[in-house]
Amino acid sequence: MSTATTRKKHSNWPVWLRRGPLENIATAIIGIGFLMLFQSFALSLYTWSFVTMLFGTAMFIIVSKFPE
Numbered sequence: 609m610s611t612a613t614t615r616k617k618h619s620n621w622p623v624w625l626r627r628g629p630l631e632n633i634a635t636a637i638i639g640i641g642f643l644m645l646f647q648s649f650a651l652s653l654y655t656w657s658f659v660t661m662l663f664g665t666a667m668f669i670i671v672s673k674f675p676e
Contacts, residue, residue: 619675630671637664 619626641661644653 621675625674627671627674627676630674631668634664634668634671637661637667640664 641657644657
């Protein structure tokens, strides 16, 4: 095997646009939306919980296509 076939391809994307960190952020947003849904003290948080979870889910789907 040559060294060219064993090397990983390096992306030209910035580190903050890579899949790993953004998937973690999207997962945190989904978790925040979940907590907003199941809290019992603020109606405005409950109202925005579905939109927050939907945004986090859409972000996760989009970010999962990014390079590592």
